[in-house]
Structures are given as C-alpha cells and as structure tokens.
Amino acid sequence: MQRGLLVAVGAAVVLLVGSRARAQGVGETCAGAYEQAQQLVRDRALLRARAELRLCASSCPETLARDCKSWSEVVERDMPSVALSATSADGRAPGRVRVLLDGAPLVDALPSAPVEVDPGRHTLTFEDAAGTRVVAVVTLSPGDKALPIAVRFPAAPPPPPPPLPRAADAAAPARKRWPLVLVGAGAVALGVGAFLGVKGHVDRGELRSRCAPGCSAGEVEAIDVAWTAGAISAGVGFVAAGVGALLYFQLEPVVPAAPAPGSALLPDGAALSLRGAF
Incomplete structure (x- = not known):
C-alpha cells in the first residue's frame, strides 16, 4: 500500500515538472519572437520580422498575440516588392535568367509575380545562361509595390579579327x-x-x-x-x-629585323612613345 502511494506521488511529480517545462518553453518562444519582431521592424528587416510575428501570433497569449497581429498588418502594408524583367540586345526574351540580391541568390528564373524585398538600397544582378551580367542599383521605400526593374543584356562581342601574318x-x-x-x-x-x-x-x-x-x-x-x-x-x-x-x-623563315628608331602617336593623342633598338 505504502509502495503504491509512493509510485503515484512520483508519477504526479514527473507530470508536474514536465508541464512546467513545457509551459516555460512556450513562454521563452513567445517572449523571444515578441521582442525580436519589434527590433526587426525598427531595423526595416521586414521579411524576417514577418516570420517572427507569425511565430509570436501562434505561441503567445491572446494579449500579446493581438499586438503581433497588428504589427503584421503594418509589415504587410510597408513590405516593398519588385517586378523583374529582362530582354536581350535585339529585344527578345533572353531565356533563363537568375537574379542575385546584394550578392545572394534571389530567384533562379524571372517570376511573373512581384518579388518581396526589404526596403533600402539594393544591388540586383541579372545573369543569363551565358554568364553575362547586368547590374541594377535601386532604392526601395516602404510601401513600394511591384516596382518595375527592367534590364537589357548587351549584344555579344564580335569575334576577334584573325591575327596578321608575321x-x-x-x-x-x-x-x-x-x-x-x-x-x-x-x-x-x-x-x-x-x-x-x-x-x-x-x-x-x-x-x-x-x-x-x-x-x-x-x-x-x-x-x-x-x-x-x-x-x-x-x-x-x-x-x-x-x-x-x-x-x-x-629554306628557313626570315627573322624580321629589329625596328628602326622612331616615334608613334598614341591612339588618344596624349603622348608620344619612342620605339626602337639601340
């Protein structure tokens, strides 16, 4: 009888400790998301702030969750987006084009829908299948929606001329x-x-x-x-x-003689250069 009572008390203690641990874990998740979301909104890191606000709304008590939902509406309102497009030198579609945002991959192919980006100054790098790159620098303000960013790839350079005969x-x-x-x-x-x-x-x-x-x-x-x-x-x-x-x-090929001393005008006409063998 006494042994059964001890087992029951031990089981109750284990359950109580586990419940408190789970409650404490939920509380830490809520507090972290609540504080981190506010800081990210202040830093204009709206993409990360939105993720934290969603975590806050799902893990916090109703009072705090209500704040997170209200902030989420502001984030969605201020979140900028860009409409990306590109053409080749002749005005045709350049095929598959990937885009980098500040050096990090943004999209692997040009999407038809606008892409959300944090506000601020950004460098967008468009790269076609041949490795040709076109860079666009833009500054996005809060609330800019589907801002058009269109680039044109340059024509391929002409092939080099054949080498002149020696x-x-x-x-x-x-x-x-x-x-x-x-x-x-x-x-x-x-x-x-x-x-x-x-x-x-x-x-x-x-x-x-x-x-x-x-x-x-x-x-x-x-x-x-x-x-x-x-x-x-x-x-x-x-x-x-x-x-x-x-x-x-x-017969052996003729070895060209060394050029005679002389002068030559540089292509830009800025200076003279002397050439010769002495």
Whole structure:
C-alpha cells in the first residue's frame, strides 16, 4: 500500500515538472519572437520580422498575440516588392535568367509575380545562361509595390579579327619562289633531253632501213649531236630540279629585323612613345 502511494506521488511529480517545462518553453518562444519582431521592424528587416510575428501570433497569449497581429498588418502594408524583367540586345526574351540580391541568390528564373524585398538600397544582378551580367542599383521605400526593374543584356562581342601574318610568314613565299622556278626549269630540260633521245632513236631506225651501211657521215653525225644534246639537257635538268627541290625544303623563315628608331602617336593623342633598338 505504502509502495503504491509512493509510485503515484512520483508519477504526479514527473507530470508536474514536465508541464512546467513545457509551459516555460512556450513562454521563452513567445517572449523571444515578441521582442525580436519589434527590433526587426525598427531595423526595416521586414521579411524576417514577418516570420517572427507569425511565430509570436501562434505561441503567445491572446494579449500579446493581438499586438503581433497588428504589427503584421503594418509589415504587410510597408513590405516593398519588385517586378523583374529582362530582354536581350535585339529585344527578345533572353531565356533563363537568375537574379542575385546584394550578392545572394534571389530567384533562379524571372517570376511573373512581384518579388518581396526589404526596403533600402539594393544591388540586383541579372545573369543569363551565358554568364553575362547586368547590374541594377535601386532604392526601395516602404510601401513600394511591384516596382518595375527592367534590364537589357548587351549584344555579344564580335569575334576577334584573325591575327596578321608575321613578317617571316609573308616573306617565306617570296624566298621559296625561285627554288620552284629552278625545279620547273629542270623539268623542262629533262623533257627536252627525253625528246632529243627519242628523236635520235627514230632517226637511227630510219637510216638503217633506208641507207645502212652506206649512209652519209652528215646524217650519222646529226643523230650523234641529237643524242649528245639530249643527254646534256637531261643531266642539267636533273641537277636543276634536284637542287631546287632541296633548297625549297631546307629554306628557313626570315627573322624580321629589329625596328628602326622612331616615334608613334598614341591612339588618344596624349603622348608620344619612342620605339626602337639601340
């Protein structure tokens, strides 16, 4: 009997302590939200103040909750909002655009409805899918509703011009032209030698069929001269073509000479700069 009484008393103490702890916890939540909301309203941090006022209205007694509800109406009245829009350089929609508020993400895509923002001076950064950014600085007063903030993205920069040919690159074709001429002349000489050799063989065959072995010395000598001239022409052509090809593939690019001393006017005309090698 005595043991059962002690158990009952212990259970009652536990319940009482738990109830007081819960009551004390609710009281601290209410007091914190009540005080914090007032400070945030004074600091014009209306977004955070609204969250604290909602917590106050749900956790405080009716007397304090009534104050929080009244302050909430003022916060909703003074809460500014902005209507965000953007266009590309040609006036079209720029696609997906995200917006940063004072360096922190605000929206990942342009919304159709206005976005609420605390009053004060803010920097809005619009960024398209290509990473191009446009910055707008605005000052919002309490009560500004759906203030239009429209930006236009600049046109993409033109591609850089192709690099100008270097002096060595420009001079290389001229330096390699005469070896090609030498190769061409050698090819012509080879052709002449081949023609004279073939002609000598044809003429010798004709003499054999017409007058051999009693052909005149002049006719035989003419064939020997053609063969000799053909051999010389072919030899000269072979050497010329070989030398030209060798020079063509072994020529080094010309190294541009150092510029002579001189002066140049800067693009803005502000000063003169001397250039040269001494």
